[in-house]
Amino acid sequence: MEKQEFVASETESVLSVRNLTTSFRIGSQWRSVVRDMNFDIAPRETVAIVGESGSGKSVTSLSVMRLLPENSSRIEGSVKLAGRELLDLDREAMRQVRGNDISMIFQEPMTSLNPIFPIGKQIAEAILCHRNVSAAEAKDEVLRLLDKVRIPNAKNRFDEYPHQFSGGMRQRVMIAMALASRPKLLIADEPTTALDVTIQGQILDLIKQLQDEEGMAVLFITHDMGVVAEISDRTIVMFRGEAVETGTTDDIFNRGRHPYTRALLSAVPKLGSMGGRERPMRFPVIDIASGETVVPETEAGGVEESARPVLEVKNLTTRFDIRSGLFGRKSGAVHAVENVSFDLRPGETLALVGESGCGKSTTGRSITRLVEPSGGEISVDGYQVGQLGAAELRRMRRTIQMVFQDPFASLDPRMSVGEAVMEPFIEHKLGSKNEARDKAADLLERVGLGADMMPRYPHEFSGGQRQRIAIARSLMLDPKIIVADEAVSALDVSIKAQVCNLLLDLQQSFNLAYLFISHDMAVVERVSHRVAVMYLGEIVEIGPRQAVFDNPQHPYTKKLMAAVPVPDPARRNLKRNLNTEEIKSPIRPVGFVPPQRQYRQVGEGHLVQA
Incomplete structure (x- = not known):
């Protein structure tokens, strides 16, 4: 079937949505999840719909595409593409529209x-x-x-x-x-959320460039206000299924009136906002109902320089063998971590930053021996980790705990939250079941949940609440070190701010040391005392946070910082022209000997790979 052309003049909208209301059947009732949405998108214009998980952003886009299940959803109102009503089309006509005139990019390309x-x-x-x-x-x-x-x-x-x-x-x-199919409208549903910051920058540049070349209209759905500022002409802020504020992106960012808009913007870490401050800073928190600041921006704790390190890592190396052929002979190795050294003091946060595949998570897992290191020395609170037997390793792990990126995957869905938090205490035989219950209740209160939530199961909590539960569980053994492996990466912007504030409060209360693994440079600048930048398994730059961010020396560090979206609409037409090459492979042949790296000192405690 030949493609039907829908021609829109420069003055009329490519997409016009009026009173869009989408409901889902729950039992015998219909429940509306999107109510009275109204917006237009002109040729070559980008409109962003911004809001947190559950606000109705993706349901709005799926309603426009008519991709929701017909037997359990109901779409009302009007959706016109170049003047043609889409809600009246039969299935075959709508299928032709989807491939030809509207295209959609989803969040996770692998699926x-x-x-x-x-x-x-x-x-x-x-x-x-x-x-x-x-x-x-x-x-x-x-x-x-x-x-x-x-x-x-x-x-x-x-x-x-x-x-x-x-x-x-x-x-x-x-x-x-x-x-x-050269669509008139491109719907991009969180297309950069799962990507590293440099790749995200490349994709944003690419969408801008293709829009100029092809003349497309773009509906961009995200919860990242930095991305919104850089790509959108107009912005719609959604909250609980409704558009609470609509306007030009410049108006929304500089003159936003709705409390929820201001709450979203206050929670966005802005790269460079920590200039001149040595200590981490808490995020301000704004009450959505009143618009009042309920948690002001305050400075967090410092580090006692004379304190003995609680974690020392020297020349850590972790490699994974690659076997091939009929007899499974070793044909090479993944050099995941190569000759990494650092230390960590009580009350200090050391951030490990870099792109996916650089070795950050493998470093954290090697330190706890969840992954077996190939070489090097690890000292955790006096324990020589590489020499420990099974019983001693179990005792050592009371000192160092991990918080993972996906809290739902790290919580057993068959165990209640109370049982999950109590389990480490009981397994390590630190006291009775009643003592475990009392401690779990106290920790849940400390992380902003209630003891009355202990009988509930993980699926009954939001993502941010589940991450709080995971943090409470990690504290049950009174650890001195917490390895936070992308612990806030998957969270909405306001939840991310709350969890970061929680981590800073707990650090001050318990004098915890954090190894904070992340690729989010703006969050790292906010919460860390020192920063180590990793590339292809090696630390290429390490130093005090202020020194690394104010005076980055290594080209890779500069590349990471240049790619960070800044929540400033004045940068909307900026093209960063980032290198589009993929990160190099860490796979090496049998017998490969890594070169000896030299470091030069550019300031106190600030080292850069030569």
């Missing part, structure tokens, strides 16, 4: 791509389904699109599979697929 087909074939399928072209013409068009989305060596990568691409490159493939 959107079929793992058993080469990426070239998947993009070609999108073209062949909607355009009357030959297979050869479709292949030529795919190569053109792959070049357009800046995938290097597109011709050779046509026959590669999704697992052979990095996260950023997979998202580029999804954008190429979305552009295959």
Whole structure:
């Protein structure tokens, strides 16, 4: 079937939404989750819908695309694409609209791509389904699109599979697929949330560039206010299914009136806002109902310089063997962590930063021996970790605990929250069940939950609450060190601010040392005392937070900072022109000997790889 062209003049809207209300059937009742949405998007315009999880952003976009299940959802109002009412179309007509005139990019590219087909074939399928072209013409068009989305060596990568691409490159493939039919409207649903900061910067630049070239309208859905400031012309703020404020992005950021808008903006860490401050700073918290500041921005605790380190790491190396062939002979190794050294004092936060695959998480897991290191020395509160037997290792782990990125995956869905928090205390035989219950209740109160929540199960809590539960559980053994592995990365902006404040409060109360693993440079600047930047398994720069952020020396550190979205609408037309190369592979052949690295000192405690 030939593509039908819907032509919109420069003065009329590509998309016009009026009184959009979406309801879901719950039992015998209909419950509205999006109410009375009204907005327009003009050609070459970007409109952002911003709000936290559950605010109705994604349901709005799925309603426009009519991708919600017909038997359990009801869409009312009007959705017009270039003057044509989409809610009145039959299934086949709507299917033609979806591929031809509206395209959508989803948050997680790996679940959107079929793992058993080469990426070239998947993009070609999108073209062949909607355009009357030959297979050869479709292949030529795919190569053109792959070049357009800046995938290097597109011709050779046509026959590669999704697992052979990095996260950023997979998202580029999804954008190429979305552009295959030259849509009038591109809906981007959290397209950069799961990506590293440098890859996120590249994708934002790419969407801006393609919009200029193709003349598309873009509906951009996100909870990241920094991204909104850089990409959108107008912004719609959603809260509990309704648009509470709409306006130009400049107005929303500089003259936002609704308390929820101000609460969202106050929770956004702004890179460079810590200039001149040595200690971490708590986030201000604004009450959504009243608009009043309930937690002011305050300075957190410092570090006693004379204190003996509670964690010392010297020349830590962790490698994973690669075996291949009929007999499984070793053919190489992943050099995940290579010759890493640092120490950590009581009450101090050392942030490990870098992109996915740089070795941050492997470093944290090696220190706790959840992953077996290949070499080096680790001292945890006097324990020589590499020499410990099973019983001693168990005792050592009372001193060092981990908080993982996904709290739902780290909590047993069959155990109540009370049982989950009590379990470490009982397993280590530190007291009776009643003592465990009392301590768990006290810790849940400390992390902002109530003891009355102990009988509930993990699925009954929000993501932010589950992360608080995981933090309470990590404190049950009175640890001296907590390894926080991307502990706030998956959280909404206001929840992230609350959990960061909680971590700072607990650090002051218990004199905890944190190894804070993250790729979010703006959060790291806010909460850390020292920063170590990792690249390909090595620390390339380490020093006091203020020194590293105010005076970055290594090119990779500068690249990370240049990629951070800044919540300032004045930067909306900025093109960062970031390098689109993928991060190099840490795989090395058998017998590879890493070069000896030299470090130069550029300030007190500030070292940079030469």
